[in-house]
Amino acid sequence: MFLWQYLTLLLLPITVQICKAQRCEEFTDLDLSHAIIGTSLKLRLLLYTRHNATCGTLVSHSDLSKHPQFNVSRPTTFVIHGFRPTGSPPAWIQNLTKLLLARADHNVIMVDWNHGAANVNYFKAVENTRKAAENLTAFVEMMKVFEHSLRPPMCVACHPTNGPNRPQERGASLGSVHMIGVSLGAHLSGFVGANMNGSIGRITALDPAGPQFTGSSPENRLDPSDAQFVDVLHTDMDALGFREPLGHIDFYPNGGADQPGCPKTVFSGGAYFKCDHQRSVWLLLDSLNRTCASRVYPCSSYKDFLSGDCLSCDRFGAAGCPVFGYDVTEWKDVLLRLGQTKTFFTTNAKSPFCMTGYRVEVMVWNKELRFGYITIKLHGKGEEAVATIDHKAAEFKKYSETRLLAQFDRDIQSVKKVSLKFSTGNPLKAKQKLSVLRIRLTHLERKERPLCRYDVVLQQNDEVTFKPIPCEDSNF
Incomplete structure (x- = not known):
């Protein structure tokens, strides 16, 4: 026993150097020439854990015992990219991996199928999603039956005390598997989930691809039955994304569709085609980073949401309406009871x-009916927030309450x-005024008394600034 401990101390500096010398695998970097020629499918699985957060390990498809740092008792998140028409790696890989590992001690596997996704022939890439899903399904099946040590080392040589008699545990729980799929990767995730009879824990779909999938049957695209919980983000439904829930x-x-900050004309180059589609990833990154929270509201249409007709959260109980992103699983139980829930929210043009x-x-109290738009500014200590309510002309009728939704760029x-x-939006008409008997502003998140102001006259296009007062219950 003493001899073994002595040898362990003697060999430790050497084995540590061996561990440090482990090769870091990178995502496959191709170029346009590869896409033009066309690439055949080759699936690579790059593992990241808190022990190797910036150094990917290429995982064997057939023998997990080669990777002692892959602890299948921990949750596993697969990240699956989409169509790569130029062959370049996605720009968000490192940031997404880092933020996922900051959230939880789990295995993050970057599914690199750039060989197969890099192709100017989109239809070939679509065809390859099925093949890639079969490959990935076999890997998940292997995770289910793999026996692993309960004390996973950084590498075996670095921990010689972790010998063959270490306690073992069998298999991964499919309920702890999370797949994050981007575009084509969303449907690929769905195919894997369907192959596993919907037993994997969660699929997060980031702007699932529309072309070749719109109008198809559930077995040929992502579907709620593909996992225990499926959350989907739509950012480019009128072009590259999928429109329906x-x-x-x-x-x-x-x-x-038409995300703020994205180019509006084709003269902007490549960003015109991909900005809206890629926004889905940046929104998820914001939610992972907990930069701030975006509350979402169930509604039948975006128009009704903007009109303030969908602000009730009663169906969700004490937790209120869900928050978009990574933490939406806090509402999983109620969402599963409700079935499919379609929600809306607005965003700024950039993070946050x-x-x-x-x-x-x-x-x-105008005698005549007024139609127009309202711009509101909130002034704090050295900061200002702006909301322009201009999706349609609001109707203002004497002694009738007009309800609006104001979305400010900051809190x-x-x-x-x-x-x-x-403003009326019509510079050719004579200037009008809006005689406000009362305006009341109620924060949708904070449980605080609304802000009020009484008897304000707004001349068209002239800004009026005042100090609000807390509304009283007795006020009309």
């Missing part, structure tokens, strides 16, 4: 993407002043 909860930021919502109620914790501006 596909999960237990479907998120439609900014209506699911989350916006802050207020319910706005306006009562006027002002302590509002000192409020600015209002009324």
